[in-house]
Amino acid sequence: MSQVTPETVAAWNAAHARIGLTPTREAELTIELDQLAAAIARARPSLLFDTDPHDFRVALLETAVKP
């Protein structure tokens, strides 16, 4: 069941993105947008409130090879 509809895409495009999309393309995009929304929805339960995206740089050095 699609969560994103062609109408949603068309409305958001008119209000914000303002790129050239045909009605056919608006309908096609719903599939990809649903996939991306589902990807973050599946990952969301493991999110911590107080994590900063820049924590990734901390993790890089934390897990790095030690000289």
Add this chain to the structure above:
Amino acid sequence: MTDWSRATLVDTAAAIASGRVRSREVAEACLDRAARIGGQVNCFVELDAAGLRAAADDADRAVAAGAPLGPLHGVPLAHKDMYDRKGRSSGCGSKLRGAVPATTTATALAKLDAAGALEMGRLTMVEFAMGPHGWNPNYSAPCSNPWNTAHIPCGSSSGSGVAVAARLVHGSLGSDTGGSVRCPAAVTGVVGVLPTYGRVSRYGAMPMSFSLDCVGPLARTAREAARLLDVISGPDPRDASSLDVPPPRAEAALGSAAPLPRLGLARGYFEEGLHPEVAAALAEAVAVLERAGHAVPEVALDAALLHQVADLHPLVMKAEGAANHMADMRMRQEDYSFEVSQRLHAGFFIPAPDYIQALKLRGAHLRAFAARAFATVDVLVAPCVAIPVPTIAETTGHRGKAYLDMVVALTRNTKVLNWLGLPGISVPIGFTANGLPVAMQLIGRPLAEAELLRIADRYQQLTGWHMLEPALVMRSARGESIQADGTTMGAERRIDR
């Protein structure tokens, strides 16, 4: 008589420095090969013969004067057409760029300049580095795989892999957001390095997705790649993503007497969807290492974690890509190719909370992956491109599930490293039945490039895949006429190392 376009970068640099050969002779050898086969593989956007000759003459005068010489002195290179050089325009594979000269020079190019490297020209790439198969309709002729010109060179650093494999240059810079250095290297039989995120400055490089983009070298062997990586690495205050760590000194580490890092065969995720021929080549590569006394136990990875990573990678890549291209997509969408437009579209409709939440997960993903993957080993052996190299015809003008599955198969094993920020190296390990190269991917902890290159170098001491040349190169070396017939060329013989 040595054909210096086919000698290794390391040997060539040593010969120039010692006066055994002039840089101008090397340049002429590369230009001669480009004249003979460049029209078959179409990897140059611009070949600056006059500039190369002038720079080579300058390099020879420096040798004659006894000036201090860098580790790449007088050696011809060429790079993906997305690096700024002051006074020059980069096209980025697009119709939208190329008109305005850059006002500064990319840090990676400046470091190569300082090391004495010469630049032969600008190399083809996928439009705005968005696409894995190498096809770019903005070029008049398709960049083609030198092992068989009917097959794709992969992308997005398509010209880089082709130019190095075809012995037109001794090394090249690509860029890698989801596999764009490693995949072109894999399908052209050369070595490609994805450095740790932040290891190499991106200042002056075209952005695709700032959370994932890395600059990396392609070369014929691990030793050559190590030299290039050493030169271009290091902190850069002009790049906010730059890590404050010194270069890896990877080439020096190749001669280390220390035991090799511990190896493990990646299991979980990487073997999924693997073509039997690729799986067989990987098994044989592991067997080669084991026969030489290096244990390669299986390491069970968290496949669910890697699937999550693979699913989130396009969310961030597309959101950041859309942000970069919003103005042009609004005003000049007709100047984007159909395929790149389609790739960008979704990025304009990704909610900001989804994008930010995805980024918030990266640190936890990396910690979880590293804890499990590197608990008992230092380096993972995994497949690179999961399928035999497709033809150009199979990858152009198609839509639908089968086509999308093929595109996904090209980068499913590489893009997860970009998300995790880990270094990875593509190393040639043989050929599939269609005569095209196949590669393994070595994966390490952050900043483990020297370890990966030690393993790659050790493997190349045990095997000869990296010494094989496309028949296209062999025919041109013999002075034979080259037919644009697209037939299988394959390898003819090995050259002396």
